[in-house]
Amino acid sequence: MIILLTGMPGSGKGEIARAFKRAGVPVVSMGDTVREEADKRGIPKTPEGLKALSIELRKEMGEDAIARLAIPKVRKLLEKRSVVVVEGIRSPAEVEAFRRAFPREKVLIVAVHSPPHQRFERLRRRKRSDDPRTWEEFVDRDKKELGFGIGEVIALADYMIVNDGHLEDYRLRIRELISKLLPE
Amino acid sequence: MIILLTGMPGSGKGEIARAFKRAGVPVVSMGDTVREEADKRGIPKTPEGLKALSIELRKEMGEDAIARLAIPKVRKLLEKRSVVVVEGIRSPAEVEAFRRAFPREKVLIVAVHSPPHQRFERLRRRKRSDDPRTWEEFVDRDKKELGFGIGEVIALADYMIVNDGHLEDYRLRIRELISKLLPE
Numbered sequence: 260m261i262i263l264l265t266g267m268p269g270s271g272k273g274e275i276a277r278a279f280k281r282a283g284v285p286v287v288s289m290g291d292t293v294r295e296e297a298d299k300r301g302i303p304k305t306p307e308g309l310k311a312l313s314i315e316l317r318k319e320m321g322e323d324a325i326a327r328l329a330i331p332k333v334r335k336l337l338e339k340r341s342v343v344v345v346e347g348i349r350s351p352a353e354v355e356a357f358r359r360a361f362p363r364e365k366v367l368i369v370a371v372h373s374p375p376h377q378r379f380e381r382l383r384r385r386k387r388s389d390d391p392r393t394w395e396e397f398v399d400r401d402k403k404e405l406g407f408g409i410g411e412v413i414a415l416a417d418y419m420i421v422n423d424g425h426l427e428d429y430r431l432r433i434r435e436l437i438s439k440l441l442p443e
Numbered sequence: 444m445i446i447l448l449t450g451m452p453g454s455g456k457g458e459i460a461r462a463f464k465r466a467g468v469p470v471v472s473m474g475d476t477v478r479e480e481a482d483k484r485g486i487p488k489t490p491e492g493l494k495a496l497s498i499e500l501r502k503e504m505g506e507d508a509i510a511r512l513a514i515p516k517v518r519k520l521l522e523k524r525s526v527v528v529v530e531g532i533r534s535p536a537e538v539e540a541f542r543r544a545f546p547r548e549k550v551l552i553v554a555v556h557s558p559p560h561q562r563f564e565r566l567r568r569r570k571r572s573d574d575p576r577t578w579e580e581f582v583d584r585d586k587k588e589l590g591f592g593i594g595e596v597i598a599l600a601d602y603m604i605v606n607d608g609h610l611e612d613y614r615l616r617i618r619e620l621i622s623k624l625l626p627e
């Protein structure tokens with residue numbers, strides 16, 4: 260089984276990915292996949308470098324470029340493991356790439372939703388180099404993600420987790436999801 | 444306050460709309476708005492007639508055509524009421540139309556999410572004249588909605604309700620939402 264994890268920036272995907280890792284499930288990160296490709300090509304891993312590389316990769320390999328780079332990693336993990344999580348799915352093209360590459364594997368979409376104002380506050384506190392500092396930067400980043408088609412992936416999710424209150428409630432929902440998805 | 448209610452076909456928007464009505468909040472339906480326009484123009488209210496009218500309205504008035512037709516109804520209700528629900532929002536253009544028309548009013552998006560297989564089963568049981576009977580028809584209808592940009596509206600919702608289990612759980616979540624949104 261492949262679990263494709265999606266959600267808008269700052270929605271709380273990392274918390275779910277960490278919970279799966281703690282449960283012993285390997286996680287392939289789409290973001291790390293781009294960063295590894297940057298290393299291979301000697302491109303600086305700055306926000307600008309990674310953004311340019313993402314655009315370049317899509318030009319070279321198509322809309323599902325990052326999925327294509329992640330697929331061999333997932334395939335290798337599935338040789339020894341029954342469940343793999345892929346974190347950071349952004350477009351229907353990426354979902355399709357995984358479905359095509361693993362026709363006999365169950366492929367599920369898990370989305371996490373958090374209201375825009377809460378995501379903005381979370382990103383402002385996080386302060387990764389590419390995180391928005393103003394509401395305008397936040398709206399622009401959202402638009403970029405929506406431009407990839409992430410809204411369509413979220414709308415078609417098999418499981419939706421809502422992260423809109425206390426962290427403890429969110430963690431409880433994640434634990435419930437994991438026990439639903441993972442065989443005992 | 445204007446509450447814009449959105450969700451994929453078969454997700455359970457009707458249940459939320461009915462709960463708001465029971466709580467005394469007027470509900471303007473985007474679907475009914477199209478049906479009323481069909482009556483005015485003498486167009487038969489068959490799935491084909493309504494579909495053709497929707498396309499025609501967008502050509503005449505723009506992407507936010509149905510919102511424009513609904514806005515006077517909302518404006519009239521807001522003269523006497525503090526909260527109005529609009530059911531069946533499908534695109535960012537419609538959201539923008541309401542925000543533009545009511546700059547001093549709080550405009551919130553409430554989305555309901557239900558997994559595709561559950562929505563399909565619900566629509567198959569519902570059997571409205573335009574409801575899908577096969578999985579292929581269901582996927583086509585989803586694609587049509589996603590083409591309007593409904594995924595973007597869902598991804599940016601201020602409140603997300605998940606309808607993925609028992610009806611009683613869903614009704615409880617709706618009651619919790621309503622008590623959060625409505626002043627006592």
